[in-house]
Ligand SMILES: O=c1[nH]cnc2c1ncn2[C@@H]1O[C@H](CO)[C@@H](O)[C@H]1O
């Protein structure tokens with residue numbers, strides 16, 4: 001007797017094990033998040049509070065619930081450029097030390113409450129200087145907030161570890177400076193570097209000096225590539241810039257050909273990505289909003305998982321997408337009938353791909369993630 005996933009077991013055991021995880025179990029399952037923007041994950045109520053405190057009068061709504069709905073709808077535009085316009089409001093309220101500490105602390109708390117045990121959260125320091133903070137003060141405020149959030153989560157009986165990724169904006173010209181900043185705060189709360197912003201017209205090779213610098217320093221970076229723009233962007237990010245991971249990378253699907261009879265043929269780039277185990281930071285709901293995928297069912301994650309790409313599941317922007325790791329997995333479970341084993345597979349993939357040292361990743365996998373899933377998978381025995 002085998003279940004849908006080809007695993008063996010008695011009929012009775014099969015039924016217990018194969019049951020799809022419900023929301024409660026998805027939330028309790030340990031999860032790892034590699035792609036989440038600090039300025040895309042504020043609580044709507046916090047945006048309203050800080051706007052009032054700092055005198056920012058540009059918010060389109062002053063009621064938190066309506067503001068949350070506004071962000072989701074405005075981001076649902078079908079274009080990355082329009083989606084990115086919504087960040088003007090979140091960045092506007094992230095210009096003081098207090099605001100950065102508060103938002104970073106709440107971010108860690110919210111992720112922990114969602115069952116995330118390890119997260120890499122990114123933001124662009126250069127976008128938080130309008131209140132007179134220096135780049136260093138921005139980084140230190142966010143780090144302080146993450147530490148505070150970890151402590152609050154611990155006090156509430158949850159464990160989470162949060163590392164920062166420093167992003168440079170791809171339309172701007174500060175990437176080398178931000179890469180140097182990431183290197184200076186390495187081992188001090190910052191685990192790597194990224195570039196983000198509009199993809200079309202701003203190829204990653206514009207920032208080659210930043211990537212070459214980080215390579216010389218033996219540091220880590222990911223690049224937003226293959227989201228709004230296709231294979232050339234992925235190819236440059238990997239073969240010119242040397243990215244360790246791909247932010248999204250979902251357009252790698254354009255180099256995968258499925259014949260009528262179901263045979264799959266990978267192009268050279270897709271084969272390289274799979275063979276070299278290049279991590280894909282996939283963000284399903286965000287992709288539906290920016291038009292990178294038409295529906296969950298048509299999202300490339302289904303095929304990429306079946307082909308054993310190093311696929312990971314991420315939130316991108318929890319505020320703009322009204323999402324969480326639990327919600328992303330709920331949609332995938334509903335669409336692709338993923339089990340706890342599939343969730344564990346995505347989670348281990350993510351942990352293997354994190355930018356913290358190997359021994360720490362291994363301990364997270366063996367001592368936190370696998371025991372967590374084993375506990376959940378054995379619950380049917382005691383019902
Ligand atoms: O999915 C995305 N693709 C490209 N850029 C993004 C995405 N989400 C957010 N940002 C950009 O990254 C900045 C730093 O966090 C945000 O301000 C936003 O402009």
Ligand SMILES: [Zn+2]
Nearest residue numbers: 196224247316
């Ligand atoms: Zn992103």
